[in-house]
Amino acid sequence: MEPHVIEFRNVMKRRRTKTIGPIQLSIPQGYIVALVGPNGSGKSTLLNMMIQTVFPDEGEVTWFGESHSKELPIEVRKQMAFVPEQLSVEEQHMTADQAATFRASWYDNWDGYFFDELMSRFDVPRGVKLRKMSKGERRKFEIAAALAPRPKLLLLDEPSSGLDPFAWKQMIDQLHKLMKSIDTTIILSTHVVDEIRRLADYVILIHHGKLLGMVEKDSLLDNWKECWIQGDASIVRELPGIISSRQENATTISFVTTECLEVENILRSAGMTFIQTRSLELDEVLRLWIDGHQPAGMQK
Numbered sequence: 001m002e003p004h005v006i007e008f009r010n011v012m013k014r015r016r017t018k019t020i021g022p023i024q025l026s027i028p029q030g031y032i033v034a035l036v037g038p039n040g041s042g043k044s045t046l047l048n049m050m051i052q053t054v055f056p057d058e059g060e061v062t063w064f065g066e067s068h069s070k071e072l073p074i075e076v077r078k079q080m081a082f083v084p085e086q087l088s089v090e091e092q093h094m095t096a097d098q099a100a101t102f103r104a105s106w107y108d109n110w111d112g113y114f115f116d117e118l119m120s121r122f123d124v125p126r127g128v129k130l131r132k133m134s135k136g137e138r139r140k141f142e143i144a145a146a147l148a149p150r151p152k153l154l155l156l157d158e159p160s161s162g163l164d165p166f167a168w169k170q171m172i173d174q175l176h177k178l179m180k181s182i183d184t185t186i187i188l189s190t191h192v193v194d195e196i197r198r199l200a201d202y203v204i205l206i207h208h209g210k211l212l213g214m215v216e217k218d219s220l221l222d223n224w225k226e227c228w229i230q231g232d233a234s235i236v237r238e239l240p241g242i243i244s245s246r247q248e249n250a251t252t253i254s255f256v257t258t259e260c261l262e263v264e265n266i267l268r269s270a271g272m273t274f275i276q277t278r279s280l281e282l283d284e285v286l287r288l289w290i291d292g293h294q295p296a297g298m299q300k
């Protein structure tokens with residue numbers, strides 16, 4: 001079992017109109033975890049509590065196994081990088097190069113060559129003040145600056161917001177490269193289904209401030225399927241994870257299950273096979289999950 005990079009125990013944050021939590025959460029080291037949920041569900045609040053720009057009202061957060069309820073020590077901060085949804089006000093009047101120099105002064109692990117390489121790959125203008133850059137250019141600067149210290153924990157709040165498709169692909173490639181080069185952990189909030197598909201090892205679903213669970217992405221996609229078999233409702237009634245079913249004709253019935261792998265085992269031991277299966281799209285899966293259908297193998 002991998003060590004946990006961040007843990008939340010009974011964490012609550014009260015906002016004007018809603019409460020986020022209580023949240024129990026353990027993020028394993030060395031994986032990419034996607035935070036997913038509708039607008040206003042609490043994803044940014046969660047990320048901000050992880051970098052301590054927002055403090056919980058109740059509960060405890062631990063970083064690399066230690067609690068720091070008053071202030072994150074500089075040694076811990078240096079191991080983390082954050083691309084926030086709202087970009088920092090202090091750096092508005094700096095050029096990309098000035099902001100990079102500022103950050104390099106306190107990240108002693110800052111890799112200037114890597115930063116330069118990313119900036120030219122992303123084609124970001126370096127002498128322009130950050131507030132004068134386009135939204136996408138600033139985003140690209142933020143991503144390059146977050147990657148430059150090769151952090152052990154990288155937090156990204158909707159990182160691809162504003163990126164063109166070319167830059168988006170570069171970002172995905174760079175995040176994969178980072179994962180290969182060091183033992184890092186990435187937590188990102190996203191609404192982009194393809195981003196989850198291409199990057200995430202685990203998916204955390206958050207809805208109305210409540211964490212609905214954390215599950216392996218591959219197990220989600222392998223298990224949530226629409227299936228067709230020869231038979232009728234009496235067979236389907238005996239199968240696990242059934243969400244819905246439909247008699248297609250006199251001999252064929254289709255159904256949606258959250259436990260396709262188990263269904264396949266059961267059918268095989270009864271000498272039956274699928275006529276056909278279709279993996280649900282990730283957004284269909286998330287919708288059904290929000291509607292209360294729980295994935296198999298979920299960590300709560």
Ligand SMILES: Nc1ncnc2c1ncn2[C@@H]1O[C@H](COP(=O)(O)OP(=O)(O)OP(=O)(O)O)[C@@H](O)[C@H]1O
Pocket residue numbers: 015016017018037038039040041042043044045046
């Ligand atoms: N600084 C704040 N003060 C008061 N309420 C806030 C503040 N920031 C967020 N909220 C409220 O907390 C709730 C969660 O917001 P949060 O930004 O965490 O959601 P989100 O899941 O990141 O949303 P989105 O997908 O739209 O970015 C929302 O109802 C929001 O209005």
